């Protein structure tokens with residue numbers, strides 16, 4: 255007689271939880287939004303790219319999950335306020351936020367030659383935008399006395415990044431923002447952590463500044479930087495983001511966690 259092994263149910267760590275993800279129209283953000291939904295979370299999908307964001311909602315709904323999209327440029331305080339307001343008006347609260355949206359300057363230049371326009375833009379999105387998110391999310395979470403915030407920084411938030419100074423400075427700033435907010439709000443029920451990925455196979459590195467999709471040699475070199483000798487998958491970062499948002503990491507705050515395949519071990 256063959257025994258029927260039941261398919262294990264996905265854990266539903268986020269059932270009844272409201273989760274906002276910025277930059278959820280692509281890459282790590284989309285994988286995180288899908289992961290929250292697959293574990294029962296009600297998801298606010300925020301992105302400046304409407305088509306990408308709508309596609310994420312479509313994928314969540316196709317899997318039986320619940321999500322709503324709002325076009326959000328995190329560099330706009332008003333947009334970020336509207337994102338948090340939507341979480342509260344649509345779903346009643348905000349429990350988890352993954353502030354993932356980010357850009358590179360699209361420029362390869364040493365610090366002395368780095369163009370001011372790219373510097374200003376990257377700082378406005380990656381650092382000021384993430385700060386807007388944290389401030390507005392705190393405003394929703396503090397009255398509840400609970401919440402978890404994960405800011406997506408980068409390995410470039412922990413180490414120098416030649417020819418990419420605006421990105422490295424902004425991501426170091428995100429780590430400082432994370433640690434400071436963690437210390438300030440720990441006793442009020444809110445944990446704040448950062449993720450520091452590198453080498454994750456998303457449009458940012460495949461098509462962006464490094465254009466690895468069209469450069470097999472650079473792709474091989476980049477992949478080889480990880481001890482695991484491969485690129486990471488967006489889902490592998492999403493898993494860590496969810497863990498940091500879950501009760502399973504209840505004694506962790508103010509941490510900047512590398513998700514880098516051992517690149518900097």
Ligand SMILES: NC(=O)c1ccc[n+]([C@@H]2O[C@H](COP(=O)([O-])OP(=O)(O)OC[C@H]3O[C@@H](n4cnc5c(N)ncnc54)[C@H](O)[C@@H]3O)[C@@H](O)[C@H]2O)c1
Pocket residue numbers: 276277278279280281282283300301302303306326327328329354355356357379383406407408409410450451452453454455456457458459
């Ligand atoms: N891919 C990697 O290897 C890697 C490494 C280190 C850090 N990161 C960080 O991970 C995060 C996600 O990157 P990804 O690799 O998934 O890139 P991605 O380009 O695939 O996705 C980024 C998403 O952010 C959105 N976005 C950009 N500017 C925005 C803004 N002003 N407001 C709202 N949304 C905006 C984009 O439309 C896009 O959907 C970023 O913060 C990035 O810096 C990625």
